[in-house]
Amino acid sequence: MAKAFSTTMNINEILNNQFLLVFVSGIFTALAASFLGAFIVVKKMALVGDVLSHVALPGIGLALLFNVDPIYGAVIFLLFAAFGTWFIEKKTKLSADAIIGTFFTATLALGVLLVPDQELFESMFGNIFIIKPYDAIAVIIASIIIFALTLAIARRLTLSIAAPDLAKSIGAKPDIFYLAFLLLFAMSIALGIKLIGSVLMGALTILPAISARNLSWSLKSFLGLSVILGVLITGLGILLANALNFPPGPTIIIFGVVFFIISLLFKKA
Amino acid sequence: MKETMPILEVKNLSVSFDKQEVLKDVSFSVDEGDVLAIIGPNGAGKSVLFRALLGLIPFGGEIKWRENAQIGYVPQKLFEKAELPLTVKEFFILKSRNLFFRDRWIIESISHELKSVGLNQEILGQQLANLSRGQFQRVLIAWAILKHPSTLLFDEPTAGIDLAGEDTVYNLLRRLRDERGMTILIISHDLNIVYRYADKVLCLNKEMLCFGAPQDALTGEQIGRLYGEGVFNHHEH
Numbered sequence: 001m002a003k004a005f006s007t008t009m010n011i012n013e014i015l016n017n018q019f020l021l022v023f024v025s026g027i028f029t030a031l032a033a034s035f036l037g038a039f040i041v042v043k044k045m046a047l048v049g050d051v052l053s054h055v056a057l058p059g060i061g062l063a064l065l066f067n068v069d070p071i072y073g074a075v076i077f078l079l080f081a082a083f084g085t086w087f088i089e090k091k092t093k094l095s096a097d098a099i100i101g102t103f104f105t106a107t108l109a110l111g112v113l114l115v116p117d118q119e120l121f122e123s124m125f126g127n128i129f130i131i132k133p134y135d136a137i138a139v140i141i142a143s144i145i146i147f148a149l150t151l152a153i154a155r156r157l158t159l160s161i162a163a164p165d166l167a168k169s170i171g172a173k174p175d176i177f178y179l180a181f182l183l184l185f186a187m188s189i190a191l192g193i194k195l196i197g198s199v200l201m202g203a204l205t206i207l208p209a210i211s212a213r214n215l216s217w218s219l220k221s222f223l224g225l226s227v228i229l230g231v232l233i234t235g236l237g238i239l240l241a242n243a244l245n246f247p248p249g250p251t252i253i254i255f256g257v258v259f260f261i262i263s264l265l266f267k268k269a
Numbered sequence: 270m271k272e273t274m275p276i277l278e279v280k281n282l283s284v285s286f287d288k289q290e291v292l293k294d295v296s297f298s299v300d301e302g303d304v305l306a307i308i309g310p311n312g313a314g315k316s317v318l319f320r321a322l323l324g325l326i327p328f329g330g331e332i333k334w335r336e337n338a339q340i341g342y343v344p345q346k347l348f349e350k351a352e353l354p355l356t357v358k359e360f361f362i363l364k365s366r367n368l369f370f371r372d373r374w375i376i377e378s379i380s381h382e383l384k385s386v387g388l389n390q391e392i393l394g395q396q397l398a399n400l401s402r403g404q405f406q407r408v409l410i411a412w413a414i415l416k417h418p419s420t421l422l423f424d425e426p427t428a429g430i431d432l433a434g435e436d437t438v439y440n441l442l443r444r445l446r447d448e449r450g451m452t453i454l455i456i457s458h459d460l461n462i463v464y465r466y467a468d469k470v471l472c473l474n475k476e477m478l479c480f481g482a483p484q485d486a487l488t489g490e491q492i493g494r495l496y497g498e499g500v501f502n503h504h505e506h
């Protein structure tokens with residue numbers, strides 16, 4: 001730890017410092033996930049986010065079967081599921097909850113059958129030991145892109161989610177913004193799979209946002225607090241996990257729940 | 270030169286949900302600067318008509334807006350406010366065409382529009398969820414007229430605004446018509462309002478029952494057909 005901050009440290013040492021890689025990629029994952037999570041809460045689809053993340057599992061299983069990096073399998077399955085949710089919601093009158101609850105819980109079962117035991121556990125709950133420098137850099141860049149894109153469409157996205165009729169009345173296309181949002185969300189779930197795991201990633205998107213909701217007085221403060229809390233929870237979670245030799249995913253989530261309970265004390269009526 | 274073509278022309282409009290017709294063969298036209306009141310019992314398809322006029326739902330028949338007609342829409346209700354902390358100012362900014370950057374035009378217009386709906390600047394910092402119903406409705410109107418649309422579609426809430434408040438909202442709408450030459454389509458539940466403020470009235474109960482100037486179109490017989498006899502008696506003061 002102390003070594004990480006010494007001035008003699010060179011770039012190779014940074015890249016080989018496992019803790020630092022986990023810490024930094026965790027922070028960036030949280031940045032994107034907790035920002036998107038705020039919109040998940042506005043759309044009232046917290047459980048959707050949770051179940052959607054399970055869709056990653058069969059993708060991971062298939063990728064392992066074909067000897068590909070599991071993250072690619074997860075990304076493909078998640079993007080497909082996000083698009084499927086959007087499409088079915090548009091074509092039928094089913095709510096996103098019903099669609100995901102019905103169609104995608106099955107993917108959890110499928111995932112359990114397809115993914116070998118050891119990888120299954122890691123895919124679901126994350127693993128601190130498998131972050132390579134290359135992974136970390138990819139996660140950081142992807143997180144920044146997801147965050148920036150979400151920030152760029154935040155206004156239209158808010159109006160599209162909260163009042164689609166008003167959005168259409170001013171010539172916006174709420175459908176398109178909703179789809180973009182689901183795809184961004186799927187990507188951010190995929191980013192967290194290695195570190196935090198698919199099961200817990202859903203929780204990381206929701207926990208900062210619902211805590212922020214309790215504390216916020218405006219849209220700006222809501223989005224800002226959601227991101228700050230997400231980063232804080234993740235940073236503290238990884239530090240504690242490192243100190244106690246716990247896996248980071250569950251530690252982060254427990255921090256999230258603690259913050260949520262604290263936020264309840266400040267809840268505005 | 271006076272524009273003689275109507276600003277809106279609707280011919281044989283039909284809307285179906287799940288093969289059930291909610292609007293059937295509705296035809297009418299609206300001239301520029303007119304106030305058209307749309308009346309009918311609950312479930313008559315009044316809000317559906319608005320949604321079709323806005324192009325929010327698929328429909329059969331023809332809806333023809335005059336070229337460049339800009340439409341402002343005041344919905345009956347907005348969203349479940351609880352999940353979205355939004356200040357009045359932020360709500361206005363959501364209308365910005367700029368996806369991300371500051372929209373100077375919007376910021377400058379907000380105070381002008383607030384004034385014209387009778388609200389003062391201090392409301393900008395308040396949360397939408399904390400406004401009274403009357404304030405909230407005025408904010409919705411200000412939002413709708415922010416870019417000076419030529420036409421305003423106003424879906425009146427069924428309940429909750431006291432009569433004094435309601436009266437001034439109608440005065441406000443009439444003033445918008447007089448000062449800006451706005452065309453106003455209003456869904457109303459109160460026949461008195463229709464007689465006092467509307468140039469034309471459209472009676473709707475899935476199909477069109479009457480259309481014309483209120484004193485001609487709204488005969489006792491028509492009102493009876495529209496709402497049932499009880500309501501007619503109630504309004505005969």
